[in-house]
């Protein structure tokens with residue numbers, strides 16, 4: 001395949017992106033051709049569907065290259081300068097660069113770039129808070145068993161106050177099936193079911209009542225800015241440690257689209273995040289914190305995590321540097337401009353948008369008002385070429401499997417270069433498709449929550465419109481997919 005590409009045009013017309021991708025795919029195919037086929041098919045699928053999943057993005061090919069190499073072979077338990085393995089000089093360099101880039105990008109006092117995912121970053125943060133409070137200065141390994149048991153019980157008796165799942169919180173914020181709910185006694189706060197908004201007085205009251213060790217703020221499905229300056233005051237009133245999980249909106253903070261009192265970094269004790277959502281880096285996590293938590297956070301490996309992923313830390317260093325640029329700043333602003341416009345256009349087309357709009361990259365829509373479930377809407381839209389996910393809404397009567405809502409996001413389409421006119425077109429495709437769905441009836445005349453029928457021609461028309469958008473905004477345009485399809489054996 002590589003040879004075919006090299007001989008397909010004059011040397012000066014070959015491009016690095018296509019060359020790299022082709023060489024890489026050929027190496028993968030040597031190892032297992034079926035995997036190479038799936039990688040290529042994923043590119044084809046992503047190119048032919050509009051990606052509106054709020055938690056996904058497209059990272060750069062440089063970021064991807066950093067992930068696919070020998071760095072994966074290296075064990076480097078510990079952290080920079082404190083490893084449990086020999087020969088970690090280069091990993092030390094890479095991790096130190098990634099930490100520096102992260103600190104510069106976010107203006108954070110300390111950065112820990114090892115977490116393999118956002119969920120891991122939260123566990124690292126939780127244990128850091130517990131250890132700072134309970135493992136005082138003495139060496140716990142030398143404690144008599146009964147003293148250690150007492151500490152362990154006290155640690156297991158701590159309270160966490162986090163956002164409820166139906167209100168937009170994450171599973172790791174105390175959902176009962178999640179380890180977070182087994183580590184802590186969990187209390188949840190929720191949004192107002194009518195307005196969909198968090199209420200600061202309610203948060204303050206709950207803090208006063210619960211007096212949690214950890215006050216956890218952050219969301220996967222909430223569309224409004226949160227005043228972290230005010231919440232800091234409320235946390236201080238009860239001596240709670242303030243942890244903010246900015247997994248979703250980290251990129252908007254990095255790019256300055258979320259700033260001032262809405263930027264959690266200056267206010268929170270610890271901030272956790274993913275690196276692959278709005279931030280547009282490799283799949284992974286990170287913890288940022290105040291200096292007083294640094295020594296506890298840095299013990300993430302081995303206290304919570306296994307060996308770090310040096311190849312992913314390398315990719316993080318690249319993505320953070322990319323995010324520290326005027327182009328990225330413009331990108332972040334455009335993500336919000338696009339989602340605001342998408343929401344506003346949906347409203348004009350009679351679609352019910354939660355909270356009436358958005359301040360970030362997420363748009364939440366209530367489809368129950370159209371007589372269908374989120375499940376039906378998600379499946380129908382995917383058939384029509386739009387990829388997104390169904391989402392529970394506050395007080396959801398359909399529950400987490402069928403749901404009443406849909407979650408849209410603009411990070412990926414904005415990465416492709418789309419702007420306001422394209423958001424109008426997308427909103428119209430969404431609204432038209434949603435209105436063309438009818439829930440099937442079972443033999444007793446009850447509405448199905450999963451089966452549906454699309455109006456005649458709705459699918460064909462939508463797909464045509466989606467493709468004409470995607471033809472103008474091609475994912476990784478340097479990569480010649482047809483050539484690869486023809487030559488991948």
Ligand SMILES: *Cc1c(COP(=O)(O)O)cnc(C)c1O
Pocket residue numbers: 055116117118119120169170172218219220245246247248274284285
């Ligand atoms: C996505 C998300 C996570 C988890 O990230 P993973 O990398 O999937 O583990 C954690 N918290 C919030 C708020 C998220 O949105």
